[in-house]
Amino acid sequence: MRLVRYRSDAGVRSGVVVAVDGSDRVVDLGPAPLTQLLAEGADAVHDAARRAPASAPRLAGLALAPPVRPGKILCLGYNYRGHVPDGVDPTADDPAFPDVFVKTPNTLGGPADPVVVPAVADDVDYEGEIAVVIGRRAKDVSEADAPAHVAGYTILNDVSDRSWQRRQSQWAMGKCFDGFAPLGPWLVTPDEAGDPQDMLVEVVRDGVVTVSQSTATTIFPVASVVSYLSSVMTLEPGDVISTGTPQKLPEAQEAHRPLRPGDAVTVRIERLGELTTTFIGGPA
Amino acid sequence: MRLVRYRSDAGVRSGVVVAVDGSDRVVDLGPAPLTQLLAEGADAVHDAARRAPASAPRLAGLALAPPVRPGKILCLGYNYRGHVPDGVDPTADDPAFPDVFVKTPNTLGGPADPVVVPAVADDVDYEGEIAVVIGRRAKDVSEADAPAHVAGYTILNDVSDRSWQRRQSQWAMGKCFDGFAPLGPWLVTPDEAGDPQDMLVEVVRDGVVTVSQSTATTIFPVASVVSYLSSVMTLEPGDVISTGTPQKLPEAQEAHRPLRPGDAVTVRIERLGELTTTFIGGPA
Structure with a gap:
């Protein structure tokens, strides 16, 4: 459904x-x-x-x-093979643990809500991601039990300003501008979503596919991530776990320019649909 | 009041x-x-x-x-002179920007609620901090206007598990265990709290003062932090900004051992009162 x-x-x-x-x-x-x-x-x-x-x-x-109003939006960094921190060999070993950060509630946007490119942000980028929606409270759940706590899946664009993100060790300021987490367009229940480790994640910008990678290449699959997070924090119904972005394709990396008012980005994910976000200008 | x-x-x-x-x-x-x-x-x-x-x-x-139920708990790292990342010279220059991270809502605890030392956490530590409570919605406010958006002050113990915090680049997992943000005991209004840049922050553990430093030594004062955060995100009434911890005193650093069930830590802050947190065991 x-x-x-x-x-x-x-x-x-x-x-x-x-x-x-x-x-x-x-x-x-x-x-x-x-x-x-x-x-x-x-x-x-x-x-x-x-x-x-x-x-x-x-x-x-x-x-x-937005299909849900999450109390927490938990996000993963570097969860696809080939997407690594600057300066790290992309063929290096997998990290031992997921890299987890938080987007605050002010970032949430509906699927048709435009994102304001803040006047103070000059290096805005997109990240097309599968978002897991928690359906039942989860604390210390095993990987085997994790799927029973998932209400379904949707799409999150983890919009980020790279210069604010990299100003200091923690990424919150680059990740938490108002509206920087458009979510939707709908919640797809697990029966219709199918295997979350077999979905093609694509991003289209200016008519060009800039990201195209299967969730088969994620380092930490959904069940493992839900179980891992629940070993630390109680997950509540409506909480969102965004599972990380694949690396941009090489040509897209070379051609990349920051998002500006007037741009649009579509994240499309197999069996989940499409989330198109338009970027607009804000007050100076 | x-x-x-x-x-x-x-x-x-x-x-x-x-x-x-x-x-x-x-x-x-x-x-x-x-x-x-x-x-x-x-x-x-x-x-x-x-x-x-x-x-x-x-x-x-x-x-x-807890005196408030914040939609966001925003925290600062390295905001006192002398408290620096591992390996950095404590007399080095001040950082250019505040280092901001987020504690999730499941961390919130009342002033008398014990904190469970999770069975999976073996390096739990305390951080005694002044918490600023937002009173009026704030977006793009100047430093001069920031105080008018502050409802008052309280105390937050930014409980952290160091081994989980340092597993990856982002600190969320070490910061976001259930109950790791005891808050209180009360909200002190600005007229009674006085100058937030002239408060002595102390921590007492086992009868020994382990932290004792004035907010006069913070790098980013409260008005600057509120203004800076509001340039990125809309701050809402009840949101909490925890202003960072001073470094432990040298003897306390040498004598430090992780918190265990049975321990108690008191954070006492001039004109704000005392927040005593007891640590207990949880399910294995």
Whole structure:
């Protein structure tokens, strides 16, 4: 299933996407968060989808909100083979542990929300990533039990300003500008998402594919990451774990220029869909 | 004023501390968060304090909760002169920018809540810090305007496991164990807290003072930090900015051993009070 949150006159509501006569429509599921609906039982959601009224609004006409409002957005660095810190041999051994950092709640954006390129940021970059959404509270879960705590998957663009990121040892300032975590467009449940270690992650900028790498090349798979994080912190429903970005393709690295107002970046991930983010100017 | 949140049969409530006949008592202010009460006007709180009934409960008998529930806990590294990364000359030049990292919401603890030393953490340490509480939404505020966005000050023990912190480039895993941010005991409003750049920060462990340094020696003062952070992210009421720890005294560095169940650490800060945290064992 694909599940959305959308903005309406009655506030933000949940919905399930169904195909009716060849077009995607959204069946309303009420105001409760998606993780709550799934915890109460996916059967009710399936039933609602099956009873889709012909009057259900078209997905294309809705203003989508982020599929969840995470209490924590946890992110991984250097989780794909070939993506390594500056100066490190990309064929070097895998790191022993995931490199974890945090994006603050002010970074969250909906799938259609533009990202403001801050006047003080001159080296803004994209990172197309699979975001794991926690469905059930998780503390000290094994890798075997981890999938049962996952509500599904979506896409996160880990927008980063490189010059702010590298000013000091910790990356928070480069990662935490307002709106620097567009999320969506929907939550895809595990049955429809399939194997998270067999998804092609691509980024398209200016019509050119700049990233194209399978999650088969991640160092720490989803189940391992959920288990590892849960050994330190209690993961709550709606928490997001963004699983890191692949390295840009060599030509894209050479041609790279910072994002500017007017640019757009599409992250597309096999079976998860596409997240297109436009970049705009802000107050000087 | 000293303002508290306390746990009652009617849920967590706000209160103001008043001295009645030589003992501290708490006048109930209802369920609204402290930052909301202050935003609505400190006069009403002052009035409530002046009308303190003789029946107001004793502070010592109340179960205090964290004074705020921050959406973000932002922390500074290396903000006191003499506290530098391993291998760096402590007399070296000041860093050009604050080093900022994030503690996740699961780290928050009340002032009397014990901290569980996780079975997987064998190098737990304390950091006694002044925590700035944001009172009014702040984005792109100048240093001159920053103080108007501060609700007050409290104490945070930035509990950290050094081995987890140093496993990788980013510190999140060592900083974000459940309960690793005890906060309190109360919010002290700026009029009572006085100059935040003239406070003595001390830590007492096993009856020995292990840290003793004035905030006069911080590299980035509070107004500068609030302004700097607000240039990147919108700060919200209740957000906490923990301003970094001084280096331990030389004898304390030599005698240091990791915290174990049964240990207790007191952070005491001039005009802000004391935060004593006990460390206990957890499930294996």
